[in-house]
Amino acid sequence: MNFRLLNNLKHMGMNMNKNNNYIKRLIFSFLAVALIVVPGTALAQQAPDAIKKDLLEKGKKVYFKRCVWCHGVEGGGDGPSADRLFTRPRNFIQGTFKIRTTDSGELPLEADLIKTVKNGLPGSAMPAWGEFLGQDEIVAVVNFVKTLIQDRDFNDTEDEEVNIMDFGTNPWGTKGPYHLGIPQADVDAGKEIFIKNKCFECHGGEGRGDGNPTMKDDWGFPIVAADWTQCWNFRGSRRDAFNPFNVVRTISTGLNGTPMPNFREQITVEDRWKIAAFVNSLCPRKNIDPLTNKPIPDFLIQSVYTEGPVSPKIDDPSWQSPDTDSRIVAPPEEIAENPKRHYIAMAGQITRGKRNFDPKTDDLWVTSRWSAEENAVYYLVEYHLRFMTDDPEYPDAVAIQWPAKLQDLFGAEKPYFIMGDSKKPVDIWKASFTPKDYSATAAPNEKGYQLDVSVEETVGFGFDALQAKESEAKVQVVDSIYHQGRVKIMFKRDLATEGEFDVQIPTEQFIPVAFMQWSGRDKEKDEHNAISTWYYTILKPALPASLYYMPPIIAAIFVVFQGWLVWMTKRTRKMYDEGKVKRDELPK
Amino acid sequence: MNKSLVSFLVFVVGLAVFHNAIFPIFTPKEVGWVLNRYVYFLLFVAYVIITNLILRLKPPIAMNALFVWSLGFYFYKFVLYPPIPWTLFITYMVMWSIGTFLYVSQDPETFREFRKPIVKTIVGEYKFAQIIMLIAMPILVGFATYNSIYPSYQEPVELRTVHPAPPATTKVHGKTYPLESTNNPFRVDEQDNYKDSFPFLDADKTEYMKYVTEGGTIFFQNCHYCHGDQLNGLGMFSHVFNPTPANFIDPGTIAMLQEAFIFWRVAKGGPGLPNESTPWSSAMPPWEEHLKTDEIWKVILFEYWYTGWHPRTFGTEGSEG
Numbered sequence: 033m034n035f036r037l038l039n040n041l042k043h044m045g046m047n048m049n050k051n052n053n054y055i056k057r058l059i060f061s062f063l064a065v066a067l068i069v070v071p072g073t074a075l076a077q078q079a080p081d082a083i084k085k086d087l088l089e090k091g092k093k094v095y096f097k098r099c100v101w102c103h104g105v106e107g108g109g110d111g112p113s114a115d116r117l118f119t120r121p122r123n124f125i126q127g128t129f130k131i132r133t134t135d136s137g138e139l140p141l142e143a144d145l146i147k148t149v150k151n152g153l154p155g156s157a158m159p160a161w162g163e164f165l166g167q168d169e170i171v172a173v174v175n176f177v178k179t180l181i182q183d184r185d186f187n188d189t190e191d192e193e194v195n196i197m198d199f200g201t202n203p204w205g206t207k208g209p210y211h212l213g214i215p216q217a218d219v220d221a222g223k224e225i226f227i228k229n230k231c232f233e234c235h236g237g238e239g240r241g242d243g244n245p246t247m248k249d250d251w252g253f254p255i256v257a258a259d260w261t262q263c264w265n266f267r268g269s270r271r272d273a274f275n276p277f278n279v280v281r282t283i284s285t286g287l288n289g290t291p292m293p294n295f296r297e298q299i300t301v302e303d304r305w306k307i308a309a310f311v312n313s314l315c316p317r318k319n320i321d322p323l324t325n326k327p328i329p330d331f332l333i334q335s336v337y338t339e340g341p342v343s344p345k346i347d348d349p350s351w352q353s354p355d356t357d358s359r360i361v362a363p364p365e366e367i368a369e370n371p372k373r374h375y376i377a378m379a380g381q382i383t384r385g386k387r388n389f390d391p392k393t394d395d396l397w398v399t400s401r402w403s404a405e406e407n408a409v410y411y412l413v414e415y416h417l418r419f420m421t422d423d424p425e426y427p428d429a430v431a432i433q434w435p436a437k438l439q440d441l442f443g444a445e446k447p448y449f450i451m452g453d454s455k456k457p458v459d460i461w462k463a464s465f466t467p468k469d470y471s472a473t474a475a476p477n478e479k480g481y482q483l484d485v486s487v488e489e490t491v492g493f494g495f496d497a498l499q500a501k502e503s504e505a506k507v508q509v510v511d512s513i514y515h516q517g518r519v520k521i522m523f524k525r526d527l528a529t530e531g532e533f534d535v536q537i538p539t540e541q542f543i544p545v546a547f548m549q550w551s552g553r554d555k556e557k558d559e560h561n562a563i564s565t566w567y568y569t570i571l572k573p574a575l576p577a578s579l580y581y582m583p584p585i586i587a588a589i590f591v592v593f594q595g596w597l598v599w600m601t602k603r604t605r606k607m608y609d610e611g612k613v614k615r616d617e618l619p620k
Numbered sequence: 621m622n623k624s625l626v627s628f629l630v631f632v633v634g635l636a637v638f639h640n641a642i643f644p645i646f647t648p649k650e651v652g653w654v655l656n657r658y659v660y661f662l663l664f665v666a667y668v669i670i671t672n673l674i675l676r677l678k679p680p681i682a683m684n685a686l687f688v689w690s691l692g693f694y695f696y697k698f699v700l701y702p703p704i705p706w707t708l709f710i711t712y713m714v715m716w717s718i719g720t721f722l723y724v725s726q727d728p729e730t731f732r733e734f735r736k737p738i739v740k741t742i743v744g745e746y747k748f749a750q751i752i753m754l755i756a757m758p759i760l761v762g763f764a765t766y767n768s769i770y771p772s773y774q775e776p777v778e779l780r781t782v783h784p785a786p787p788a789t790t791k792v793h794g795k796t797y798p799l800e801s802t803n804n805p806f807r808v809d810e811q812d813n814y815k816d817s818f819p820f821l822d823a824d825k826t827e828y829m830k831y832v833t834e835g836g837t838i839f840f841q842n843c844h845y846c847h848g849d850q851l852n853g854l855g856m857f858s859h860v861f862n863p864t865p866a867n868f869i870d871p872g873t874i875a876m877l878q879e880a881f882i883f884w885r886v887a888k889g890g891p892g893l894p895n896e897s898t899p900w901s902s903a904m905p906p907w908e909e910h911l912k913t914d915e916i917w918k919v920i921l922f923e924y925w926y927t928g929w930h931p932r933t934f935g936t937e938g939s940e941g
Binding site for chain 2: 092093096097098100101102105111112113116156157158159161164321323324326329331332334377378379380382383384387389444445446447448449453456542563564565566568570572573575576578579582583584586587588590591594597598601602605
């Protein structure tokens, strides 16, 4: 008897009208049989946590002040904000909750819901309420939310039961925040299990959630698989992004209401921890801001001086650098001197014109080198994108934005960060691209997809006043690829050019720079895009020669000083001993 | 065994045991009157003094000085909480070093005793120490020079005026509003009467809650991305922008401003700021492009209702939450 099928059946039952009670009962009797028949599922079984009636009045007050705006008056997940959110707010009516410690299809524990309210659901609009509301208010509002569930009943001890899953314990005893030190053998074993269980069908070949573009949740809304390389966006990360337990819990319980099943039949608890080790090894260790739950952006993009010409190939060793912060894990010796991969936070452009409330990308990674010999600078811009489009009308695109008249800016002054303003124009280097031989539903392609790239240079006097440059195009995209859910575009331009609105790039100076990204599948165009704020970039000079001769010189001077000190002290001693000078006498 | 060596071991081993075993006990999540880091530090100092007294170790003055100086270093570096910035640490340690020096030079006898091992090292009576010093110090100096020459780059610090001086009037949707005498047309009643009212449920019953509900609806369709579901400036896009979005819970924002000022800020947004407030990087939209005048006023009404602050009015200073 297939237990998962039954779970799904049961789950579907939950989403039907509550009048179909007899179906529910039927399915539950099946489930009861299944529990007896299927061995090895010994779980702690209990009745759901009953609703605490005395807290409801207080809970209602909290709900209608804090929660109603997204979750709606009746808890249908249809508050005023809902239509502009992706992920949409939870619809409570069916009693379907993703982050639980109970079995698939079951109601959550009260403790699960409390943790969700306290920690929020990172990567969505649900904030962490733990520091904002008191414990009593949180417990009260959770109990009130339970009363909003219409299709099921927390007080129904006859039909409802919850089975707390067995998660085992962390076999490596790793500690937060980064949970480093898991043996590579276990990570590799986890990868084998990942392949065997075909997790890539939804999560993609390298876990960027780029497997399946057609998924829907129980309510028919589109849904995407988690991007494992951005674990701070895991809904169930509980503000502890790198903890493998989060992954073990999800594999063990599934995510109700989504296509994510549980795997507790197919994968043993020990193996679940190994797969969690693999999943977490994909997530770069970054310093996570506890307030926003996102990595802290690298506000200064350092372009590294390169001896001779820069390699224009993304795969070249000189362009390799770890995603992980090198202050947390030291990079391998051979790439330690390579430029850092800078984290750029992105948001929907929700300020001007046609606003973008659901951007498909929330960060870019930028690496840069420059060469005095070539007199040129290179920017490698990468970002995660689950699915591309081949619609030539709405190509995917990414752009770097500069002040067009850098020399005219005074002090901290900059052009308006959304495509400039009438007085201070910006220079926009935009690369638009479509993949070759691409199908969003195809199996993971290890080689990646080549891109048809076209570069436009635009002068922005405001988002509604963009002009294509009249001067000759200077910006090149020298290499590009779309590989396992990640776009990589390498820009190159000469430091000095002739065009009136071309940014002239000085070395050793802080230059404002910003980024924009358009998702073709989302039909993003013009100001309907994702943007960053102004960052700075600097073309770092070569290491000064004095670095090599000054330390020995200073050390030598110090040796001389030491010799003088020894000589002086010995001389004074000798003078004391010969009685030429009297030692300082103590007062009587 | 050499008493000085015993004294040294008492200090070093004691510090290792205290720091690794006892310090965690004294730094629980809930800090108490006894279980806190300062009591721990006093205990360690008491341990050092009492052990030396009981064992009659009488370490030489130079070693005493070392102990005193190390205790100060340990306190400022590891015990003091929250951790102090590097520059402040240097300042404190300079003071502490001067104090230690005053302690050893309190009378000529102790000062001579203090100098004795140093002089002996320099002239070579302690041959081993002399060799180590003569070799190690120049190497350290060389490394320090290397570190100070090695170029490092920090992003420039930029200051901005958070609440710029408002203009006398502002023109929104073709109508000019004098900021000094404009009030929120939807503030139809005393806000505190509606503390315990429900948005949506009470929207049909009272006019005030109708406006609050409408304002909240607009807020949660437009503003929460930056200013947050909790109005604390931590919305889902807040980390992207610099300057960071305003936190309305903070007593330094809407609590100390007049509603007309906020009306001006909301209507004109980032591009309407003067230069000292970096209009080029503010992500605040000029909301007159997206909202009607009435909608702006209702959002403002909602923000005060939600946070419990009262707008500043003429003749009163500040407000109560």
